Amino acid sequence: MRIELISVFVHDQAEALAFYTDVLGFKKRRDIPLGQDSWLTVVSSDDPDGPEVLLEPSHHPAVKPYRDALMTAGIPVAQFLVDDVAAEHERLAAAGVTFTQPPIDVGEAWIAVFDDTCGNLIQIVSVKP
Numbered sequence: 001m002r003i004e005l006i007s008v009f010v011h012d013q014a015e016a017l018a019f020y021t022d023v024l025g026f027k028k029r030r031d032i033p034l035g036q037d038s039w040l041t042v043v044s045s046d047d048p049d050g051p052e053v054l055l056e057p058s059h060h061p062a063v064k065p066y067r068d069a070l071m072t073a074g075i076p077v078a079q080f081l082v083d084d085v086a087a088e089h090e091r092l093a094a095a096g097v098t099f100t101q102p103p104i105d106v107g108e109a110w111i112a113v114f115d116d117t118c119g120n121l122i123q124i125v126s127v128k129p
Contacts, residue, residue: 010118076123085110
């Protein structure tokens, strides 16, 4: 068993694609039309054959209360590994990304949390050697 795909619910797939590619630096992997939406995935530029993030439309009625509860509680829906949280925080903040948690030392790692502009909080993590 292995992880190949995770879903992140988004308000608008086009806006999400722009944020995840232009700001975060991911690359579009798949864009398969499915009615008004698409099976739209992105991958890490550093690992183009690695796990995909599905930018999934948030139309289902169960999604809004779930996302609202996570956002209110400050709980990230996903975590992405980075080499240096402080450097990534600086780069993303300079690009206009809003952080809800600046970089903090949590013992075994550094973490920070930002708003992905698509209705989610995302945590970045760099594990200490």
